[in-house]
Amino acid sequence: MRDVAVIGVGMQKWGELWEKSLRDIFTESAMLAIDDAGVDHIDSMYVGCMTSGLFVGQEHLGSLLADYLGVAPIPALRVESACASGGAAFRQAYFDVASGANDIVLASGVEKMTDVDGAGATYALSTAADAEYEVYHGITFPGLYALLAVAHMHAYGTTREQLAEVSVKNHKNGAKNPLAQYPFEVTVDQVLNSVMIADPLTILDCSPITDGAAGAILCPLDMAKDLSHKAPVKILSSAHATDSIALHSRQDLTWLSAVAKAGEVAYKGAGLTPADIDFVEVHDCFTIAEIAVIEALGFFEKGKGGTGAPSGETAMGGRIPVNPSGGLKSKGHPVGATGIAQIVETVKQLRGDAGERQVEGAKVGMTQNMGGTGGSCVAHILGKV
Amino acid sequence: MSTSAKYWRGIPQRYRLEAEKCTDCGAQFFPPRVVCSGCGGREFEEIKLDDRGKLLTYTVIRVGPSEFCEQTPYAMGIVELEGGVRMTGQIADVDFDDLEVGLPIKIEFRKIREEGEAGILCYGYKFVPDK
Amino acid sequence: MAGIIGYGAYMPRNRIKVEEIAKVWGADAPSYKRGLMLQEKSVPSPDQDVITMSVEATKHALTRAEIDPSKIGAVYVGSESHPYAVKPSGTVLAEAIGATPEVHCADFEFACKAGSEAMFVCMGLVDSEKIEYGLAVGADTSQGAPSDALEYSAAAGAASFVIGRDPGVAKVIETYSFMTDTPDFWRRSYMHYPRHAGRFTGEPAYFKHIMGCAKGIMAKVKMEPKDFAYVVFHQPNGKFPQRVGKMLGFTKEQIDPGWLSPTLGNTYSGSSPMGLTATLDVAKPGDMVLMVSYGSGAGSDGFVFEVTDRIDEVRNVAPGTRELLDKKTYIEYGTYAKYRRKIRMGE
Ligand SMILES: [Zn+2]
Numbered sequence: 001m002r003d004v005a006v007i008g009v010g011m012q013k014w015g016e017l018w019e020k021s022l023r024d025i026f027t028e029s030a031m032l033a034i035d036d037a038g039v040d041h042i043d044s045m046y047v048g049c050m051t052s053g054l055f056v057g058q059e060h061l062g063s064l065l066a067d068y069l070g071v072a073p074i075p076a077l078r079v080e081s082a083c084a085s086g087g088a089a090f091r092q093a094y095f096d097v098a099s100g101a102n103d104i105v106l107a108s109g110v111e112k113m114t115d116v117d118g119a120g121a122t123y124a125l126s127t128a129a130d131a132e133y134e135v136y137h138g139i140t141f142p143g144l145y146a147l148l149a150v151a152h153m154h155a156y157g158t159t160r161e162q163l164a165e166v167s168v169k170n171h172k173n174g175a176k177n178p179l180a181q182y183p184f185e186v187t188v189d190q191v192l193n194s195v196m197i198a199d200p201l202t203i204l205d206c207s208p209i210t211d212g213a214a215g216a217i218l219c220p221l222d223m224a225k226d227l228s229h230k231a232p233v234k235i236l237s238s239a240h241a242t243d244s245i246a247l248h249s250r251q252d253l254t255w256l257s258a259v260a261k262a263g264e265v266a267y268k269g270a271g272l273t274p275a276d277i278d279f280v281e282v283h284d285c286f287t288i289a290e291i292a293v294i295e296a297l298g299f300f301e302k303g304k305g306g307t308g309a310p311s312g313e314t315a316m317g318g319r320i321p322v323n324p325s326g327g328l329k330s331k332g333h334p335v336g337a338t339g340i341a342q343i344v345e346t347v348k349q350l351r352g353d354a355g356e357r358q359v360e361g362a363k364v365g366m367t368q369n370m371g372g373t374g375g376s377c378v379a380h381i382l383g384k385v
Numbered sequence: 386m387s388t389s390a391k392y393w394r395g396i397p398q399r400y401r402l403e404a405e406k407c408t409d410c411g412a413q414f415f416p417p418r419v420v421c422s423g424c425g426g427r428e429f430e431e432i433k434l435d436d437r438g439k440l441l442t443y444t445v446i447r448v449g450p451s452e453f454c455e456q457t458p459y460a461m462g463i464v465e466l467e468g469g470v471r472m473t474g475q476i477a478d479v480d481f482d483d484l485e486v487g488l489p490i491k492i493e494f495r496k497i498r499e500e501g502e503a504g505i506l507c508y509g510y511k512f513v514p515d516k
Numbered sequence: 517m518a519g520i521i522g523y524g525a526y527m528p529r530n531r532i533k534v535e536e537i538a539k540v541w542g543a544d545a546p547s548y549k550r551g552l553m554l555q556e557k558s559v560p561s562p563d564q565d566v567i568t569m570s571v572e573a574t575k576h577a578l579t580r581a582e583i584d585p586s587k588i589g590a591v592y593v594g595s596e597s598h599p600y601a602v603k604p605s606g607t608v609l610a611e612a613i614g615a616t617p618e619v620h621c622a623d624f625e626f627a628c629k630a631g632s633e634a635m636f637v638c639m640g641l642v643d644s645e646k647i648e649y650g651l652a653v654g655a656d657t658s659q660g661a662p663s664d665a666l667e668y669s670a671a672a673g674a675a676s677f678v679i680g681r682d683p684g685v686a687k688v689i690e691t692y693s694f695m696t697d698t699p700d701f702w703r704r705s706y707m708h709y710p711r712h713a714g715r716f717t718g719e720p721a722y723f724k725h726i727m728g729c730a731k732g733i734m735a736k737v738k739m740e741p742k743d744f745a746y747v748v749f750h751q752p753n754g755k756f757p758q759r760v761g762k763m764l765g766f767t768k769e770q771i772d773p774g775w776l777s778p779t780l781g782n783t784y785s786g787s788s789p790m791g792l793t794a795t796l797d798v799a800k801p802g803d804m805v806l807m808v809s810y811g812s813g814a815g816s817d818g819f820v821f822e823v824t825d826r827i828d829e830v831r832n833v834a835p836g837t838r839e840l841l842d843k844k845t846y847i848e849y850g851t852y853a854k855y856r857r858k859i860r861m862g863e
Pocket of ligand 1: 407408409410411412421422423424425426
């Protein structure tokens, strides 16, 4: 396998992009990534997208988007693993390059979520859970994470305020991200007193509905210098793990074993430990998710994830900055694009291009992107060359 | 529009809690599976789950999917039945203040959803406090 | 000889008080309470209907019957509020209890006497040895039109009986039916609420048929009111069953154990069958019980039961009917209107 580098990233501002279609937002971010890398062509492409069929009534995205990007007839494939679709697309692109099959590959993600109403979006997202044994009974994603939250609070004494602190911290980071959907700060009181969605989670514990896309250009590390003027960022490891998608099937309802497994494989592949990671972009689709993920990735002891945000350990300048980009909470969560946006942020941080939210001296960054309630997880570790 | 086949196929589980037990390692599966995820065994015996258990975790859905709007707010939880099988479902007839981890529950037969005004009615299990 | 092998009741826990309904329509609650002897009624939650209540009542009946459900040869659900216009309620019930596929199944409708019809038919099939056990259910989630007098009484509940050959908890000594064409209450196809003929529903309808049926069956078995420990009549409100009982010569003590309507309301097809379950909950071996149903349209089914020794063994293995009646939560009219789909929702 060849060593692989990321030489270009692209992302436009996320939000409710009423005037733009799925193909528009994909193409714009893909062009930004191509231009950032400075390459004159790509050899193949992968698009992470959770459910364009339900959101915009469009499948067969690989070919559609290759056509609109003007790169047909190159091989183009849509990759799906619920909210981890973006991470999974990046991993496929990584394999494509590492295997020697292709040299310049676009890894992208897109989701156009605002063409359906709230009920339609709730339904589309719910398809990431077990349709027959969870969704049939009326569960929603906020509901599933609320079940996880109550179990975590009961088992470890995690508090309602600790959940809120995750939102406060991510909004504080996101306020410095010009591409974020909601670049403003919130207070603990605001989180606690916002509208209840699924007890104990309020709307400010939940990531939003977002239109957005992101792209990254990958190539063999040894060709990076020739292909691009940008400082290459090396993919140190790539990992993917699965678990039951039904939350109730897990022996420990508070433990995300697919995340733990992906983390373990990623650390091993990179020859690193959690202590070697300078910052991490995690999948904080709900505040409790960040708490559970930073435990599973080994940054905090099991049951102690709730202390991360209140203690400042996960803040910028803390022991392990978590979600410098603002995370899904502030930046937005166009599901299929999220995993790629984590790569975009990580590459910017490692290039030293993150502006006001730069993690000082960042050399190694990690991304963690998961589907459903952790039924799938993709993790990557990237390093400055 | 989907046919009623998907609903019909699940009747043994939704109505009667039919599950299965791996004859090799004893692992229980609800719904039944073709291969045991514990030991890889392929032989199973049919079992009927107990209709009593306890609540492992819970929430109250305030914003529900469109088919459930009429029922909001409603409580949901994960229950571990006597025998160990776990399942997700609604908790009916409960005062939200009474929800707590460990709450004893029993299973009741309820209407879960309706497929629109003219579609089929979908039944199944819900949990109610056992007191 | 056929008998009741097991019995069970079920009702939703929601109740609405007469005052709460009267408040909305500016009606005089005390006069309803006094005149109709009604205090409150049960209200189904959005997830409860005739099918779900039938299943729960039947689970209690099967617990008391202690039989293998696959031996049930007939499943009959009597109701005027079957959830489907076309598609049986009974198939869901039969499937839920594990009685399929060798079972006869039909849904009955005869206003408030559909439940007793189901019992009647099961008894005949058992006596003729066509089936070993039959399951008879009376259940309703009936609606009265907003502000109509029926709104104060139309309630939800179910009673289920496993009918088989002796020994059961009560032997069926005699059955009898009394029927004429009397349009006192009806609901046309596709109509949401029933219509009724006001005071015409009294003398020429309820009283005439119940009196005719009660007198007819007592003559058949050569018994008088004093020979019965208990009597159960259809209960469209609190007042009618007391009045018809008095007219026939029964005492309040004979009527009261099965008199549920003051705090339950009229459960239509479930009404007299539920009254019978409450009566069996307190009956002693050897007690004679008379039950007379009434269904608008109009007719009555009468039954004479003799309670057996087995009643003492099975009485407490499932919840008693009054125990269920005591488990309640009061709801306001707004919640009631939402639960009963009286609010027009967005498309
Ligand atoms: Zn096994």
